[in-house]
Amino acid sequence: MTREQFLNDQFEKWQKCLPERLVNLFYGYNTINKQTEKAVSYKIKDTDLPIFIEAIENCTESRLSIRLGCDSEGNQSAISDMPSFSPTLQLSGTDCDNYFSTQWDSNPPFLQQPSQGSGNSALGGIPVSGAYLFVYSWMKLPDNQLAGAFQALANSFNVRVKSYIYDQFTTDAIRMKVKEPGMDLTSVYVHLGYAEGNPVFNPFGFRPVLELHFEEGISFELSRNILPAARGASLVRNTLSSFSYFYDFSSPCPPNCPTS
16 A cells, blocks of 8 residues: 555544544544553654654745544544544645645643743744643543534534645745754644634634644854744743744635645
């Protein structure tokens, strides 16, 4: 099976999973803590990060999106070590079509130190407080309401969401942040979030939040002193000299699916 076939199989299984089984996709067994946990955060594999950086920097005509998929249709008889739900980052357009798989991270820095290690909103981004509110709402969402977060009951359609697409402005803002001198991207996360659906802008309750996590580079202080306005945001720095930017403004498909 090719990588493309594998991913298409994941996307199809996501659509075929029965609503009453959907909740099963989001639980995994933490072998370190010996406990079952609800999935909250996913991370691009470290081996794929350099490929992601190269693609986001060079594919200037492409847009970033988050595709929803799963490894099973929720019919397992017991909790597995990894949640079946598996979001995939896609960068596609006239000059690029790359996919980046993610893996469950049961202990992301963002959830452990939300008051310390995160930056304020960048161009096209949201404040850390907003990101944490979305994620916290997902964590406390009751299991019997989880399936409804992915189902739209607006605009005369009743469908399950397939993906979330960032517009060109936000994708370009992410590209600028990654290319910025002194900004060393060390990890990319997709956090699962929730908010009440809006019939006009976003009829789904599910809200993925993209996090770009940086470590301080050698040229960071020089860049900050010489080009303060170009940074686009002030930073809340922690003792580890790391900081993050968060992005939420994506459009769900459907109804906002690409035409080609």
